Amino acid sequence: MNLGIKLGSAVAAVGLVVAALAGCASSSGSGGAGSSSSSGSSSGGGSGGASGGTITLGMVVPLTGSSAAIGPYMQNGAQLAVNEINAAGGVLGKQLKLDVQDGACDAKSAATAANKLVSDKVTVSVGGYCSGATLPTLPIFNGAGIPMIIPAANSDDLVNQKLPLVFLINGTGTQQAQAALKFMTKEGAKKVALMDDNTSYSTNITKNVAGLMAKAPDGPQQAIHESVTAGESDYSANVNAVMKANPDFVYWTGYYQEGGLIIKQLRQAGYTGKIMVADGSVDQKLIQIAGQNNAQGVFATMTQTPQTIPNGQAWIDKYKKAFHADPGPYSTQAYDAVRVAAEAMKNANSTDGKAIADALMKIDGFQLFSGPLKFTPEHTLSSGGFLILVVKGDAFDVQDQLQG
């Protein structure tokens, strides 16, 4: 009896601990970011905002955690745009400043980071990579009257709330799903296994693909829809379920760490069909984790990267000169987000959130890497600009621009 009670209290204690864990994780995450603000540039946390001759742009990106590799790419891309705009005289006679906080691809950390940016009085938010971590920041920024130009996160959930100050400049989940299905049809896929990691971004794409496939009975059909738990190492149970459905095409829509393991474990289990991943998995680490042999020929739905953009070399050289590192996924989108923010402030001749949002809606034909910008009434891009990449050797290469 006594033992039972002890056990009970131990389990209750665990519950407490897990709850406490959440709080700790978020505070430690953002604390770390404050000190690692930027690499050799003028950015940093602290006060500022529209006053005192500077306009501060806020950015929540993952600098730690599972997607930590992406944060610096986006931070540098945004910093490059800030440097260029400042060199050309700034915006409304003021210099731009970038305030970067760590969202750790985690909802709690991202919310803490967003609150920090609000208290830092940023004028526009130009961050957002993981959709699941970006969602909780929407009401925080929107409620504080701070417009968000989200460069990378692209779940439909982000715009479905129809918040007046939230804009996406990456293709949406719907657009990515359309691109994915288009390519599957082209490849003659019959039975498709959809795999996601239960996050907002990931399930958004699988659900859209499933919906599109259900509407086109003569195209590729869903064989199985499998969700995995992110952060584990062993996915053999999920792989086993997929193998049983006997698909000829697997589409993974989560992030690269789990993606690499799943590709490896699918191949180990004897899967010989085609594999495609979504844009969250486009990273060299995917190939390393999967093993180069296993990853050969893996396709990816992706938006334009500096490496795939025609004539992108000049921009890559500029980036390299500034940061002594290669640009990566979403460097260009972060660069564009800052430029769009500056353009809107200039047009609005104001740093008021509402005025900036109105100016954003009026932008027509402003040149981005993904094409001329014109927001739809839903605050998304008119066209997604997705293309198909393929793993060749140790890197991703363009397979199909999906034009026409």
Add this chain to the structure above:
Amino acid sequence: MTQLIWNGIFIGAFYALVALGYSMVYGIIKLLNFAHGDIYMLGAFGGFAMLTAFGGSVAGGSIVALLIVLVLSMLGTGMFGVVLERVAYRPVRTAPRLNALITAVGASFTIEYGTSLVAGPNPEVYPVQLSGSALHVLDAHINIQQIVLVGIAVALMIAMNLWVLRTRSGRAMRAISQDPKACLYMGVNVDGVISWAFFIGSALAGAAGVMAGAYFGTVNFLMGFIIGLKAFTAAVIGGIGNIPGAVLGGILLGLLESFGTAWLGGQWRDVFTFVVLILLLTVRPTGLLGERVTERV
């Protein structure tokens, strides 16, 4: 079916190795060592560092080289466990139970984010990965390296059980779990024996970490968190404080997850697993082997 069982046993072996340390420490000083999962992660990183440093000489990926790294990592994590107990847990041993629990949570974060500072937040890829051909046994895919890993895990568990049952310090450990004060009066070196328990539990977790790194091929600083929770669950199912129970709990958890995924899909795996576990704990509140063995180590 065979495949499901094998998958369950394979992942269950990892849970069991980590669960042993949880169970042993709880059995002796009634402390839930939440940093235990992170010691698994440290083992994986220790192996990673060694294999990276001597990458050239073990490039063949031979089992022997990995075994040497495994033993060295076990020694390393074992000693880390001893230091952790000395620095973090011994000062609060007489304090109320919750203080020690919070200390353990703090130790866990310290290890995780300390590793992140030293080794970087990005996932690392193991330089040497086990590769081997697959066997087909009753229409199941079984890799040679999986068999080797399960074999190593079983050998470690047997060795540890023998140590607890047959050696002098093992006997002292069992005695302390019954009554630490009386042991102290009888002249048993309580602190020394507790250090031994931490050494062995941490070494086993470290071994699991190296094996996971070599098999799955990737390590990151948060990899110990989920497996730590799972191993704790396994220890509770088996009857926390009970050594064969921890092994049984680990294997059972692995099997439940494997079958849950197959029957209900990956979305429902954890729901299925934990519903079964709650039912089981309702029927047997002390876990599978918690009551039958009165002597808890």
